[in-house]
Amino acid sequence: MKRWFVLIILGVSQFVMVLDSTVMNVSISTVAADLGTDISGMQAAITFYALTMAAFMLTGGKLGDKWGRSRAFRIGSVVYGIGSLTTALAPNLTILLFGWSLVEGLGAVLVIPAIAALAAINYTGRDRVIAFSALGAITGFAAAAGPLIGGLMTTYASWRYVFVGEAVVMALVLIVSGRIKDLPGDKTLRIDLLSVVLSASGMAILVFGVLQSKTWGWLVPLNPPEIGGTTIAPFGISPVAYLILLAFVVLWWFVRRQQQLEDAGRVPLLKVSMLRIPALRSGLTMFMAQYFAIAALFFVVPVYLQTILGYDALQTGLKILPLSLGLILLSVVGSRLSTVRSARNVARIGQFTLGIGLLLVFVAVQPDLSDWIFAIGMFVVGAGFGLLASQLGNVNMSAVSKDDTSEVGGLQGTFQNLGSSFGTAIVGSMFILLLTSGFSTAVQSSEAIPDDVKQQVAEATSVGAPIISRAQAETALLDAGVAPDAADEIATLYADEQLGALRQALFLVFALTLIAIVLARGLPATIPVPVAGGKNDASGPEDQPDGT
Missing domain, CATH: 1.20.1250.20 (MFS general substrate transporter like domains)
Structure with missing residues (x-):
């Protein structure tokens, strides 16, 4: 103990x-x-x-x-x-x-x-x-x-x-x-103030732009901000595109500043040379991909369970619980696998397992939830996360000396934040885009809806369809003076398109997760072998080829 x-x-x-x-x-x-x-x-x-x-x-x-x-x-x-x-x-x-x-x-x-x-x-x-x-x-x-x-x-x-x-x-x-x-x-270390300003502003602008994409749109403006009654969308392009471009300019300046400090023999905020280490670079990008997937999943699942099926927060938490069980179990298994398989292979297995779990969740997401398939899918998703968790943190820290562990810790936190932000934003904006497009098409194609009501719906969803339940949609339509039959038809179409858009967004997460397997290429391909001195010997491990 x-x-x-x-x-x-x-x-x-x-x-x-x-x-x-x-x-x-x-x-x-x-x-x-x-x-x-x-x-x-x-x-x-x-x-x-x-x-x-x-x-x-x-x-x-x-x-x-x-x-x-x-x-x-x-x-x-x-x-x-x-x-x-x-x-x-x-x-x-x-x-x-x-x-x-x-x-x-x-x-x-x-x-x-x-x-x-x-x-x-x-x-x-x-x-x-x-x-x-x-x-x-x-x-x-x-x-x-x-x-x-x-x-x-x-x-x-x-x-x-x-x-x-x-x-x-x-x-x-x-x-x-x-x-x-x-x-x-x-204590003699001097932190470069310009580096702090560039790092903070660049990352803040990037994350803010990404998070606002669900509201403002990525390129084509959806619901851009207004200042004094003037819509902010220069040349008909969403502010998000400008924010991301500005962020990359600032971050490029930040990286250049770090290189200048290193060349001058001064201490940079971030040692850019560390990013040239294949294991660290691969570990960080997989770290970001891992948190992209988990953030996207935790956007999709609550919308499905709470908005579409009407579950409360407690019921939603219970449905997610199998993920925790799979994660805990396989993180233990993953740590043991590291004695017989390389970090690269364990991470690839973990990423593939994660993809299979997402596919099972995708299959389970139907008008009526398939409880067992959903539970198994969440467990398998957790298993994939567990295998990844058993490798990536150790790989990242082992790629550098102990003097650089704080910097790598900061990088891990940064990549985690980026992955989470991109996961929520990309999947969220895709869901809203698909929902708006599909719902608008379905309404305009329906013969049971009067033309004047179609026009009302088109105007109301011109900046994106809201994420609400079927009951809330029908109530809003009735409050707007829409006839009960038309309101019921529109609410039904909305619910159908909402589920369809959610499933497509979930399939995107599945596809990107499988593609991310290639990011493991730079991870260590050897199996650590403990040297004399015990399993916690500070002298470190030797390596042998994985052989697979």
Whole structure:
């Protein structure tokens, strides 16, 4: 038990970091009503939280180099705990934005890179594989358990208790964190301010643009913003395209600045040379692909279960539970597989397994849910995640020296954030696009709907069809003065097209997941063989070919 004490501390912290945002997503309606705001206000808070994480994750990792990873972890835990308590006591949206989106976000950018770095520092060899497998399993379990915990809290208590609990947990973590072994920080290290500004602004602009794509459109403007009554869509192009272009320009400037600092013998915020390491580059891109898939799935499944089938948050959480079971089980199996199979092959098996699970979920998503196929599909999805989780964190950290673990931790957090943002945005915008197109075509083709009502529907969905239930759609139509027969016909068409669009979006996730198998090419193709000195020998492993 003593041997894994540090891992328990890090694992508990990892659980809190991931649980937080999933609970907020599933409790969004309840929180909005409690704070006297609307869904748009809550979506702004969620977006701001994502921006804070994206903007400062690399800086958080670098501060770990300067202060020491353990100290950064403790400071981040304090900041995060204060943010959680502020969120729990928030009387309105403004305080929630400050406590959750800003303060918690700033705490997280210190804690998340430190967790990965401290795991790499405290464990080596076989134990490091187990440690990163466990952290990966905890991440997936927290993501899957979030809807269940959020559902329980919002149904039987209050969402505020979740954040009180987080504050208490981080306080306990702080008390026992002194036992974590660390490397000394470099107090003389000077962080380049321009690099921080370029990194923060580039990542924030990129993530903001991607997240707004569901509303504004990627290229063709759907519902662009207005300033003083003037629509912002230069040359008929969505603002998202300009934001992403601007982000790439800023990030190119950032990369160039890092190279200049390295060439001048100064310390960069990010060692660009690390990205030329094949194992790290491949590990990070697969990390992003993994979180793309999980974010996309956690967008599609709640829409299907809650909006189409009418499940509540608690029922949704229970349906997702098999994913957690598969993830925990296969993360353990994956850590054992690493003694007989290379990281490349285990990751490929994991990615393929993930794809098979998504295909089963796709088959199960019907007007009437096929419970067993859905449960098996979610379990297999979790199994794929578990196999990936057992490899990628360890591969990324093993690709660099211990002095660079904080930077890699920051990179992992950044790629995780990017994967999640792109997963939600791409699948969400595709779903809305397909729903709008299919619904409009179906309405215009129906002979049971009067022409004037067709015109009303066309105008109402010109900027994208809303994501609402069949009952809500029919009620809205009746309130607008549409005749009951026509309202019933339109609502039925809407429900049919909604399910069809959701299935197509889910199939896209399946296809992209299989394509992402090629990203594993740069992962190690050899099997680590422990050398004399024990399974936790700091001298490291030798390698032998996989032979497969």
